[in-house]
Amino acid sequence: MELNEKQQALLRMLPGIDRILELSKKEPDFENVPRSVLLQSARKIVESLRYGILAGNPSVAENDLTDSPVLEKMKDTVKKIMTPNLKRIINATGVVVHTNLGRSVLAEEAAGNLLAIATGYSNLEFDLATGERGSRYSCVEEILCEISGAEAAMVVNNNAAAVLLCLDTMARNRKVIVSRGELVEIGGSFRIPDVMAKSGAILKEVGTTNRTHLKDYIGAIDGDTALLLKVHTSNYSVVGFTASVTLKELVELGSKHQIPVMEDLGSGTFIDFSKYGLLKEPTVQESVSDGADVITFSGDKLLGGPQAGIIVGKRDVVDSVKKNPLTRALRIDKLTLAALESTLRIYRDPEKAVKLIPTLFMLTTPFNLIKKRADKLFRLLAKINNPALSINLVDMSSKAGGGSLPLLDLPSKCIAVKIEGISSNTIERNMRENTPPVIGRIEDDSFIMDLRTVQEDELNIIKDAVARILNRNK
Numbered sequence: 001m002e003l004n005e006k007q008q009a010l011l012r013m014l015p016g017i018d019r020i021l022e023l024s025k026k027e028p029d030f031e032n033v034p035r036s037v038l039l040q041s042a043r044k045i046v047e048s049l050r051y052g053i054l055a056g057n058p059s060v061a062e063n064d065l066t067d068s069p070v071l072e073k074m075k076d077t078v079k080k081i082m083t084p085n086l087k088r089i090i091n092a093t094g095v096v097v098h099t100n101l102g103r104s105v106l107a108e109e110a111a112g113n114l115l116a117i118a119t120g121y122s123n124l125e126f127d128l129a130t131g132e133r134g135s136r137y138s139c140v141e142e143i144l145c146e147i148s149g150a151e152a153a154m155v156v157n158n159n160a161a162a163v164l165l166c167l168d169t170m171a172r173n174r175k176v177i178v179s180r181g182e183l184v185e186i187g188g189s190f191r192i193p194d195v196m197a198k199s200g201a202i203l204k205e206v207g208t209t210n211r212t213h214l215k216d217y218i219g220a221i222d223g224d225t226a227l228l229l230k231v232h233t234s235n236y237s238v239v240g241f242t243a244s245v246t247l248k249e250l251v252e253l254g255s256k257h258q259i260p261v262m263e264d265l266g267s268g269t270f271i272d273f274s275k276y277g278l279l280k281e282p283t284v285q286e287s288v289s290d291g292a293d294v295i296t297f298s299g300d301k302l303l304g305g306p307q308a309g310i311i312v313g314k315r316d317v318v319d320s321v322k323k324n325p326l327t328r329a330l331r332i333d334k335l336t337l338a339a340l341e342s343t344l345r346i347y348r349d350p351e352k353a354v355k356l357i358p359t360l361f362m363l364t365t366p367f368n369l370i371k372k373r374a375d376k377l378f379r380l381l382a383k384i385n386n387p388a389l390s391i392n393l394v395d396m397s398s399k400a401g402g403g404s405l406p407l408l409d410l411p412s413k414c415i416a417v418k419i420e421g422i423s424s425n426t427i428e429r430n431m432r433e434n435t436p437p438v439i440g441r442i443e444d445d446s447f448i449m450d451l452r453t454v455q456e457d458e459l460n461i462i463k464d465a466v467a468r469i470l471n472r473n474k
């Protein structure tokens with residue numbers, strides 16, 4: 001490649017790595033930055049400047065190669081490298097249990113207990129009464145039994161693990177009967193038939209997609225049947241001409257043939273949502289009282305705790321699950337246990353749970369409160385006072401998410417942002433690249449933020465992010 005004179009001159013001006021490191025020594029911001037990061041940053045900058053010059057990029061000029069702009073670039077690059085990749089973001093999607101955004105926000109009490117356990121030793125597997133080795137699950141077993149009414153309980157890494165472990169324990173190389181209408185796929189490639197195959201259980205589908213009757217189960221039972229499985233269709237709903245067999249009926253059938261019954265509740269809940277004006281979801285307590293031998297559900301869906309798979313049920317079943325060697329590979333870690341125990345304790349008082357557990361609070365937030373929050377953000381954004389910015393308050397609906405309450409539309413207040421001369425895609429990207437990132441969605445060529453999932457102390461951050469976009473693109 002032939003370089004012109006200007007390019008050659010620029011290349012000669014290009015600062016060396018040593019020069020940049022020398023400059024960085026005097027920079028107070030870099031006092032605690034490891035040398036390896038400074039070196040990496042300096043290399044990146046020299047490389048990108050060189051690339052710009054060689055490509056004839058007009059944005060690389062003499063001015064960009066002097067100390068001060070190079071040091072500014074260094075600050076940006078170092079900051080990016082030093083910031084953890086997993087970071088806090090602002091969820092303005094209105095989806096309360098957003099799997100991609102970390103599902104549940106922990107209650108303050110749960111986060112506090114997590115911190116205490118994280119920063120010290122604990123009696124994780126140590127029985128303080130006897131001074132001997134204890135069980136990892138004992139800290140949550142009692143409270144789980146207390147609020148669910150079950151005889152026994154244990155917890156693993158997530159609900160997928162709980163389902164796998166229960167199937168492996170109870171039905172390896174034997175048949176499990178499931179209705180065709182309940183062969184669920186959850187996002188992230190969890191499919192009941194696949195999990196079943198992995199566990200070594202043999203799937204026996206009965207009924208049709210929309211209708212399954214008790215006689216279908218009866219017809220399928222034979223000497224090789226290990227389990228009747230009911231799966232809660234947590235992320236979709238079969239409506240119209242439908243029929244399904246209730247858990248209670250399955251339990252009766254199972255006891256007649258001495259076949260255990262398992263229910264995968266998916267997003268299990270201890271709260272009857274219909275009391276709060278939402279759609280009814282089956283509760284864990286109901287499944288226990290209907291007599292299921294074992295019930296599995298997630299810790300971080302509607303429960304609003306940390307990622308976990310909870311198993312409750314009859315003593316003998318839970319005991320044999322605990323003895324399965326697979327348990328060791330799927331075991332829950334102590335930080336999760338700390339957060340889970342605190343979350344579960346809040347459920348002793350359901351009224352309190354709805355206030356203190358953010359997932360429940362966001363699901364049940366009255367419209368007026370969201371409207372107030374939206375009005376507040378509207379006023380903040382109006383203060384930016386830039387004629388290019390157009391903001392509108394719009395009525396839209398939020399979703400529960402997390403593969404739960406699929407038919408539920410929660411009336412909510414959103415803010416729609418448009419900026420003259422800037423596409424909604426660019427606004428979305430700029431908001432996403434903000435520190436901290438603000439995640440919304442695009443609809444009707446506007447950037448939409450749903451205030452249901454935004455916290456009060458995040459409103460000013462959003463305003464600053466929008467103001468920055470306007471400044472940057474002036």
Ligand SMILES: *Cc1c(COP(=O)(O)O)cnc(C)c1O
Pocket residue numbers: 158159160161163184186190231232233234235264265266267297298299300308309402403
């Ligand atoms: C979500 C879900 C699972 C998986 O739970 P994770 O905690 O995400 O592993 C399994 N079964 C059903 C029915 C679900 O809804």
